[in-house]
Amino acid sequence: ARWMSAAPAELAGLTRKGAIEAGRDADFAVLAPEATFTVDPAELFHRNQVTAYAGKTLHGVVRSSWLRGVRIVSDGVLAEPTGRLLERDR
Secondary structure, three states, X not given: OHHHHHHHHHHHOOOOOOOOOOXXXXXXXXXXXXXXXXXXXXXXXXXXXXXOOOOOEEEEEEEEEEEOOEXXXXXXXXXXXXXXXXXXXX
C-alpha cells in the first residue's frame, strides 16, 4: 500500500489520496487476482489501441473501481463521468 498508494500521493502533494481512512477520498479498485482475460485492443479504455499484449492471456481482472467513495466502473461498464480538477495541496 505504501509503494503503490501512500508514497505517490505524498510525492504529488495529494493529502486526500493514498489511503483508505476517514477524511480521505476512498479511491480504490476491487481486483480478482486469479481471473484471466485475453487482451483485445478494441476493448481498451484508452485512445491508443496499439499494445504489445494484444491476444495475450493475462491474470488479474479489475471488477470495479471507486473514486471518492463512488463506484465508477463495474465489470467493465463505465458510469457517467464525475471528474474534477485534481489540485496539489499547498
